[in-house]
Amino acid sequence: MAFFKNIYGHDRIARSLRQSIANNRLSHALIFDGEEGIGKTTMANALAQTLQCERRMINPGREDMSGTDISYDANTPNIDPTMINADTLDACGHCVSCRAFQNNNHPDVIHVRAEKKSIGIDDVREQINRQTQSKPYRYRYKIFIIHRADTMTVQAQNAILKTLEEPPSFAIFILLSENINAFLPTLISRCVVFRFKPLPVPLVKEYLVDHGMEDERADFYSIFSQGNIGGALKLSQSETFLEMRETVIGMAQSLRRSDLPEAFARFATLDAFKDNIQGLLDLFLLWYRDVIIVKQTDNNYLLIQKDKASEIYAEAQATALEVLCAKFDAVWQAKRHLMQNGNFQLSLEMMLLKMRGYS
Numbered sequence: 001m002a003f004f005k006n007i008y009g010h011d012r013i014a015r016s017l018r019q020s021i022a023n024n025r026l027s028h029a030l031i032f033d034g035e036e037g038i039g040k041t042t043m044a045n046a047l048a049q050t051l052q053c054e055r056r057m058i059n060p061g062r063e064d065m066s067g068t069d070i071s072y073d074a075n076t077p078n079i080d081p082t083m084i085n086a087d088t089l090d091a092c093g094h095c096v097s098c099r100a101f102q103n104n105n106h107p108d109v110i111h112v113r114a115e116k117k118s119i120g121i122d123d124v125r126e127q128i129n130r131q132t133q134s135k136p137y138r139y140r141y142k143i144f145i146i147h148r149a150d151t152m153t154v155q156a157q158n159a160i161l162k163t164l165e166e167p168p169s170f171a172i173f174i175l176l177s178e179n180i181n182a183f184l185p186t187l188i189s190r191c192v193v194f195r196f197k198p199l200p201v202p203l204v205k206e207y208l209v210d211h212g213m214e215d216e217r218a219d220f221y222s223i224f225s226q227g228n229i230g231g232a233l234k235l236s237q238s239e240t241f242l243e244m245r246e247t248v249i250g251m252a253q254s255l256r257r258s259d260l261p262e263a264f265a266r267f268a269t270l271d272a273f274k275d276n277i278q279g280l281l282d283l284f285l286l287w288y289r290d291v292i293i294v295k296q297t298d299n300n301y302l303l304i305q306k307d308k309a310s311e312i313y314a315e316a317q318a319t320a321l322e323v324l325c326a327k328f329d330a331v332w333q334a335k336r337h338l339m340q341n342g343n344f345q346l347s348l349e350m351m352l353l354k355m356r357g358y359s
């Protein structure tokens with residue numbers, strides 16, 4: 001359900017959007033930028049549903065208080081704006097608009113997605129520019145939620161730019177992006193940009209627990225999520241991730257025992273996880289992080305992978321602290337190298353050689 005009140009974190013962004021709605025000063029073009037799973041779509045949905053809601057709530061939660069009329073007609077606001085508590089502004093969830101939204105068939109909320117790998121000029125012309133020439137079917141706004149807008153080609157961006165320069169009063173564009181650098185500066189200058197940052201780990205955990213995950217699992221996945229609720233959910237449902245975790249732990253353990261050819265042979269199996277190499281390296285980092293913590297504190301209170309405590313203790317006992325730190329560094333360097341589009345094979349081989357050198 002797309003309500004502001006159900007969103008975990010991103011408080012400043014939510015407050016700013018709610019205030020803009022309350023004051024009727026929302027920009028026509030918004031960019032929500034941040035990594036996959038961080039909460040951009042959830043926020044865009046809450047925004048769209050609230051904008052289109054026919055009886056917006058000003059103070060949800062006080063619904064039952066006698067004599068307090070807490071909803072107002074969004075189409076003909078007859079309420080003093082200073083009376084609106086923007087921090088509680090939300091969609092009502094019950095009106096025709098809200099119900100249509102929840103059934104994914106709202107006529108005036110248009111989701112634009114790339115048909116292929118990128119959004120091309122024809123997509124923009126057909127799904128956006130042509131649509132802005134006619135008024136909304138029924139509601140106050142026509143809202144375009146453009147998924148992965150950062151995949152728009154230069155021609156597509158130029159095509160939407162013309163519309164953004166002179167938008168019809170009813171049009172709102174929400175551009176969801178994972179890489180703001182992909183936009184033309186002229187396009188960015190037409191938009192209000194909201195950057196979605198990772199959430200505090202305890203908040204991700206709170207979300208997971210509130211949605212039914214048991215405490216210890218929530219601990220692990222929230223810490224591993226790097227502040228990303230969508231990422232945590234995806235990991236928790238991924239069998240590949242569990243398999244990858246076992247592989248990494250097995251490999252880290254064997255690295256200090258095996259000879260170089262054997263280590264290389266083992267590394268070849270990592271190829272299976274090539275699509276999620278950053279996740280794989282994060283697991284290596286997490287492993288050494290846990291071992292180092294145990295080495296330094298001799299306490300498992302701070303362990304993230306509590307279910308692997310005995311393996312972690314064994315490695316901590318067998319390896320010197322500076323060796324562990326050097327291995328951690330070797331993984332970190334491989335990670336950085338790959339982020340800068342370094343070669344997969346070379347980066348991992350270098351990592352392996354460095355790690356072996358320290359054993």
Ligand SMILES: [Zn+2]
Nearest residue numbers: 053092095098
């Ligand atoms: Zn409503």
